[in-house]
Amino acid sequence: MRIFNTLTRKKEIFRPLKKGRVGLYTCGPTVYNYAHIGNLRTYIFEDVLERALEHEGYAVRRVMNVTDVGHLTSDADAGEDKLEKGAKREKKSPWDIAKFYTKAFIADLGHLNIKKPDVLAPATKFIPEQIKLIEQLFSRGYAYETPRAIYFDVSKFKGYMRLSRQKLAEKSVRARTEVVEDPQKRNPHDFALWFKRVGRFKNHIMHWASPWGVGFPGWHVECSAISSALLGQPFDIHTGGIDHIAVHHTNEMAQSEGAYGRPLAKYWMHGEFLLMGKGKMAKSGSSFITLADIVKKGFDPLAYRLFVLGAHYRTPLTFSYEALHAAENALAKMRRTVSMLKSEKINKTRTPNSSSKIYMRKFSEALADDLNTPKALAVLWNVLDDMALSPHDKLSLVLSFDKVVALGLKDIKKLPPAPLTVQKLAAERELYRRHKQFAQADALRVKIGALGYSVEDTPEGPVVHPL
């Protein structure tokens, strides 16, 4: 399997650290609001990655954090804690906000057939681990204290910009606001590891005791602490949206590698944006669309999944309801065909057609080529359209593909059997056909059509299905 590693900007052959196993870390949601469908695109990509690795035979352990404290409204440490902002907005406690939106997030995963990670790790459940990591950074000379916070000194860490390949000067521009917030910060691009419950945070609701006084962790620390606690360091693959490269993942990498002197992850993979018109989807403004919004308009959430899989995860994808509509039609067609296949009497003893193996190989190759889902879907459609393939082979291929694309095809019900009159006409027509009396056979096809059914001649005999 080849995957695109953001660290090297190259497609590389995936080689796990431990034979047959993959440790996969995916940055999770900040639970102060619903996820928008742009966020969900990233989670679909990560789900396909996990399923594709399993398709290759790996046992995957996947960990996802849930940010329920410390993520400020600006990724560069300015502004207020998003959870406390959400709490004010809804007049609830930040703990209730976290609980409510975590539940909503898990429901979204379910609707989109995204497998729940092996561990969903809330940041607030890993405070001691985060404190330990900060202590480790102190002992190795990467952390320093001001009256307001503990910071990571990026000037001490060689290769700080390795992942983003930006210039430090570009990054400093974005960090300027924080300089004003804490004049004792050494470099504008240093980032907070721990905020003390003083100054702008003197009333911060979520807080814990630490060697540096009462306070709460900075956002990036949780991922470094949780991944190392649950997957070890290094682990195999770290994923997220491309918006995480410049700040969040850059800082995670600096913390983890600074603390333990080893790489954080072997491979870094990033999903591209979902676009609305010209801009990317954001958690504010009119472009904020949730899965519930789509469902309210009558769409099946899996139509959104199919829409997302229709584009490669590293290409920007523009959302529109027209495109979603097209995906829904395609999904309906796929389901109809699968339903028909399930209704047919299948001869299981037949040996699979050799083209069956070729289709399986093509599907696997598409996934192994840096998760080429558009190509994998094309193979699925080719299977459904291939008249030479037996219903048994078609169904077994489609159901194995569905373990990766996860469009719910295994749950599709059989069609109810056609009425007896229709079945009799079809049998009669088959007799004519066998005796090459095609005019009579065609006349019966018309009659069957008038009853609302069509006949398909397959290698295993005629099949009737509703028009």
Ligand SMILES: [Zn+2]
């Ligand atoms: Zn993270």
